[in-house]
Structures are given as C-alpha cells and as structure tokens.
Amino acid sequence: MEIIDRLEESLPGKFEPDTLLPTQYYEIMCRRHSLEGERKLMFAVLEDAVECYLKNMNAKPRKQRILFYEAQNWMYAKHKVGLFAFETLCEALGIEPVILREALESRRRMGQSGSIRLSNHPRRSSRRRRQMAEQQRSEPAAEAIELSQAS
Numbered sequence: 001m002e003i004i005d006r007l008e009e010s011l012p013g014k015f016e017p018d019t020l021l022p023t024q025y026y027e028i029m030c031r032r033h034s035l036e037g038e039r040k041l042m043f044a045v046l047e048d049a050v051e052c053y054l055k056n057m058n059a060k061p062r063k064q065r066i067l068f069y070e071a072q073n074w075m076y077a078k079h080k081v082g083l084f085a086f087e088t089l090c091e092a093l094g095i096e097p098v099i100l101r102e103a104l105e106s107r108r109r110m111g112q113s114g115s116i117r118l119s120n121h122p123r124r125s126s127r128r129r130r131q132m133a134e135q136q137r138s139e140p141a142a143e144a145i146e147l148s149q150a151s
Contacts, residue, residue, distance in 0.1 A: 046089045049074060051115060053104055058113045075101055
C-alpha cells in the first residue's frame with residue numbers, strides 16, 4: 001500500500017477517469033466499424049503483393065516473372081503517392097516497410113519461394129484446421145485432469 005500512496009502523492013490527478021459522452025462513444029464505434037473494412041482491404045492488397053513476390057521470384061515463364069517484378073518495383077518505389085502505395089499501406093497497418101523488404105529479400109537470396117499461406121490445397125487445409133481444433137479442445141481437458149490429480 002505504501003507504493004500506491006507514494007505514486008498518488010507524486011502523480012496527483014493523473015488517475016482520474018476521462019469523461020466520455022454517449023454520443024462520443026457511438027461516434028467512435030461507428031467510425032471503427034467503417035475503417036475495419038478499409039483496413040482489411042489494405043491488408044489484402046499487401047498480402048497479395050507479398051504472395052506474388054514469393055510465388056514468382058524464381059519463376060521461369062515470362063508472365064510470372066513480370067508479376068514478380070511488378071510486386072518488387074511497387075515495394076521498392078521511392079515515392080509515397082496514393083492510398084495504396086507500399087509505404088502508406090505499411091504505415092497504416094503498423095508494419096515496418098524496411099524490415100518487410102529485408103525479410104522478403106532474404107528469402108529471395110536463399111531461394112525460399114512459395115506461398116505465405118498454410119496450404120493452398122482445400123482438403124489439406126481443412127484437415128489441418130480440424131486437427132488444430134481437436135488439439136485445442138483436448139488441451140483444457142488434459143489441464144483439468146492434471147489439476148485434479150495434483151489436488
């Protein structure tokens with residue numbers, strides 16, 4: 001209790017709650033829902049570019065090489081013009097663009113092409129989801145058994 005008393009003495013008035021009117025609350029909530037879709041779109045654009053980069057970086061066919069170079073040029077563009085510029089998307093999503101570029105370049109140098117997704121095959125991905133769900137259901141049961149045995 002002494003620590004709390006000392007904190008309250010040294011920081012008077014810092015722990016007072018903010019007053020928020022109901023109209024302000026609902027305005028914030030409405031704005032959040034409208035931005036959620038925009039953020040999903042921004043993430044989808046960035047995800048597609050990363051996917052194009054990784055899938056096509058070692059491609060032989062001309063069409064796939066063009067997809068790779070387009071994604072690479074977009075990511076390394078120096079200008080920050082437009083809502084869907086690489087730098088703008090990363091900034092809006094809280095991703096450090098330099099680190100993302102370095103990670104992708106590192107994978108390219110090491111020849112680690114492929115997808116960022118878990119699996120593209122529908123049967124395998126649904127099987128994997130089922131296995132993960134079963135594992136999550138069994139973990140709490142195992143913990144409960146361990147706790148009852150410890151008592």
